Each structure stands twice: as structure tokens, then as C-alpha cells.
Amino acid sequence: QLHLQESGPGLVKPSETLSLTCTVSGGSINNPNYYWAWVRQPPGKRLEWIASVYYNGVTYYNPTLKSRLRISADTSRNQFSLRLTSVIAADTAVYYCARQTDWFDPWGQGKLVTVSS
């Protein structure tokens, strides 16, 4: 059974860079049938797709965040990662990683990242 687990700092200072990693077990990310995605949920707000990476490294970004985002995949470690630069308070959210076809399934348990000094 596929399992995804987010890791990274839970507190990031404004203007700094948020970095998260998703470790996948029970299956390989080197699979042309799937994308690997990050979705976030700010407190009390709707889910927001952030970015996706394909097994061959092709990336897709939400246009509203694209200038600050980088997603990458490390097939040797079966991980994919997210970097969000110049964070602000509005970037405070639970960040989920997920396997993506057209929908997202399954998801990791989520990582709360708070942007605060």
C-alpha cells in the first residue's frame, strides 16, 4: 500500500524559504502513470494545488505561486520536494503531498508550516 510522508521545518521566518520533502514508500515515484503533487490548506480555507512533478522531471506550477516555487523529484531516494521562497504569513498552511492522476490519491498526513518571526 502506498504511503506518503511529509517532512521539514514547521516554522519558517518571513522572507525565508520553505522546504518540504515527501518520502514515498510502498511504490516507486519512477512511474509514468502518475504525477506527484503538493497541495496546501491555509487555516479555515479551501485546498489549493501548488505544484506537480512527473517521473521524468517535468514540472507544473500554480500560476499564482509559480515565481516562488520549485518542485523536484529524486527517484533514487523515492522522494519529491518543494521549495517556496520569500514566504509571507499567508503561506501558513498544512502542506500535503499526494500522488496525482487527475485527482489526488492517496495523500500524506500533512505538515503544518507556520510563517512567523
Place this chain on the structure above:
Amino acid sequence: EIVLTQSPGTLSLSPGERATLSCRASQSIGDNYLAWYQQKPGQAPRVLMYGVSTRATGIPDRFSGSGSGTDFTLTISRLEPEDFAVYYCQQYGSPPRTFGQGTKLEIK
């Protein structure tokens, strides 16, 4: 981008009752590319339906989906205690993929 609006915001029902949740899109979603998710407190969302009306693996048949174009519905025929949660719709017909704001289904 396509904006999804879910209604009602909160639905208060009793176990055994029928629940009808609505998702309206700001523009037509081609090829019925709509999914539904269930999220319980402290848990990640899980997919219930995709392609409007196809149940994901392991989803009981009391869940059904319908609709086309801009108006979609998730129906739970007879509520079980474990069904009380927040439900989100998500479209994948037009990038970027977007989600509705959610309907909270609570016990009356």
C-alpha cells in the same frame, strides 16, 4: 481558473437521513472531470468519486455522484455515523486544478 462554489456551507442531518451536497462551477467542466473528497478532523482528504460518478476503490455504494457542465451533486443515501465530515469537490477539466470551499456535514 475555474472557481467551485459548494453549498450549503454546513448541513445538519441525522444518521439514516439522505444528504445532498452541491458543487457549482464558474464555467463548464469538460468531460465531467470532477472529483469529490471526504476529510475528517486531523486527517488528509480521501477521494470518494472521480469522473463525477465513479466511486473510488472501497467507497460504499451509499455514495453517488451526478451532474454535468457546471452543476454537480454528491448524494449520500443513508448517513452512517462515520460519514460526518467535510466534503470537497475538485475539478481537473481545466488547469490549474481547483477545489471548492467545502461543505461540513454535521450531526443534528
